[in-house]
Amino acid sequence: xxxLPSSMAPLQLEEQEIEYPSPNIDSIVEQTNxxxxxxxxxxxxxxxxxxxxxxxxxxxxxxxxxxxxxxxDSASQRQLVARVDFPFQALCTDKAIAVPWKLASxxxxxxxxxxxxxxxxxxxxxxxxxxDGKVGGAWMxxxxxxxxxxxxxxxxxxRAQKQSICCSIADYWNQLLSLRFDAIGSLHFDDSGEIKVGxxxxxCSLSTTxxxxxxxxxxxxxxxxxxxxxxxxxxxxxxKTRIYMARGSKAEGEDRQENRRLFIRDTVSWLSELPxxxxxxxxxxxxxxxxxxxxNVMVSRRDPTEIVAVIDWEGTQTVPIWNIHRPSFFGxxxxxxxxxxxxxxxxxxxxxxxxxxxxxxxxxxxxxAAMRASLSDWDPASYxxxxx
Numbered sequence: 001x002x003x004l005p006s007s008m009a010p011l012q013l014e015e016q017e018i019e020y021p022s023p024n025i026d027s028i029v030e031q032t033n034x035x036x037x038x039x040x041x042x043x044x045x046x047x048x049x050x051x052x053x054x055x056x057x058x059x060x061x062x063x064x065x066x067x068x069x070x071x072x073d074s075a076s077q078r079q080l081v082a083r084v085d086f087p088f089q090a091l092c093t094d095k096a097i098a099v100p101w102k103l104a105s106x107x108x109x110x111x112x113x114x115x116x117x118x119x120x121x122x123x124x125x126x127x128x129x130x131x132d133g134k135v136g137g138a139w140m141x142x143x144x145x146x147x148x149x150x151x152x153x154x155x156x157x158x159r160a161q162k163q164s165i166c167c168s169i170a171d172y173w174n175q176l177l178s179l180r181f182d183a184i185g186s187l188h189f190d191d192s193g194e195i196k197v198g199x200x201x202x203x204c205s206l207s208t209t210x211x212x213x214x215x216x217x218x219x220x221x222x223x224x225x226x227x228x229x230x231x232x233x234x235x236x237x238x239x240k241t242r243i244y245m246a247r248g249s250k251a252e253g254e255d256r257q258e259n260r261r262l263f264i265r266d267t268v269s270w271l272s273e274l275p276x277x278x279x280x281x282x283x284x285x286x287x288x289x290x291x292x293x294x295x296n297v298m299v300s301r302r303d304p305t306e307i308v309a310v311i312d313w314e315g316t317q318t319v320p321i322w323n324i325h326r327p328s329f330f331g332x333x334x335x336x337x338x339x340x341x342x343x344x345x346x347x348x349x350x351x352x353x354x355x356x357x358x359x360x361x362x363x364x365x366x367x368x369a370a371m372r373a374s375l376s377d378w379d380p381a382s383y384x385x386x387x388x
Contacts (some may be wrong), residue, residue: 170348185221290315322363
């Protein structure tokens with residue numbers, strides 16, 4: 001930006017106070033007090049810890065102390081977290097949209113993993129879908145994790161310490177990949193309180209063109225790989241988006257929308273005739289977290305190689321094992337060291353889990369078919385997938 005001419009006064013912008021969505025903390029405190037009433041525990045104070053800008057999730061620290069205790073002795077207090085979901089609130093200029101069952105599925109997933117693996121998961125005391133709207137969003141009350149984000153320590157850790165962490169993560173992946181399910185979808189509580197595979201859950205949509213979430217009844221669960229891939233190709237469990245034209249006519253935008261519809265039609269037709277999708281399913285269905293990265297790993301403040309919790313299980317799905325294709329622990333690897341550690345991590349997973357390792361090679365055509373389905377509204381000329 002160039003300098004202003006000396007004769008031009010700088011533009012004065014009126015300051016505006018931005019109001020962010022906030023849960024009803026009084027209602028959270030009231031419900032927490034009721035939950036712990038039998039233990040004679042009472043919320044002493046609360047504070048907002050953080051506000052997730054895109055996911056619109058509010059975190060609260062709640063200190064609980066015996067009603068009869070008048071002091072501030074930390075030994076007499078219990079520290080908890082109330083995590084509140086605001087899936088339809090606009091923050092700044094971006095709009096975060098989520099499926100309404102996202103948090104409920106995350107709670108079921110955390111309980112399932114906690115009960116069936118050795119992965120450290122925070123204890124969840126209760127979940128409330130906020131049917132009466134008093135809080136402002138579905139929320140859960142869980143234990144406070146006394147630790148640091150792994151990213152906080154990473155730069156000061158030795159190579160040996162980083163390798164130790166990656167070996168632990170490989171072991172966690174092996175435990176997840178060893179779980180078995182009878183359908184493709186996400187975990188939910190049924191009416192009896194049992195955890196079953198239900199409709200797919202997914203992460204929030206961060207697209208500014210998204211305006212609605214997919215219909216729950218089109219999100220599964222799916223009994224076969226073919227059903228799942230065809231539903232993906234049809235766009236059944238995608239967020240609904242609009243096409244906006246920064247320049248050009250309305251007709252041009254309508255043409256793009258029509259092209260997208262034709263791409264979907266052609267992809268569905270092509271996949272429906274693919275012999276591979278008419279064969280019996282021979283691969284197991286297992287559990288795949290959508291965001292199992294270093295930013296969701298909490299470690300001890302005294303020893304950063306000691307993992308104390310793995311958090312944020314939203315969007316976790318049960319999928320064919322061949323579809324879990326070495327997701328990076330670092331997101332986008334920023335240096336050669338991270339590339340090497342990622343490779344070491346997944347080599348370790350392969351040595352621990354032969355079924356997953358074998359599926360990486362034998363399931364690649366199915367994986368490519370699933371990728372083609374996920375890109376069904378794209379022009380096929382814009383990408384290449386090996387199918388035979």
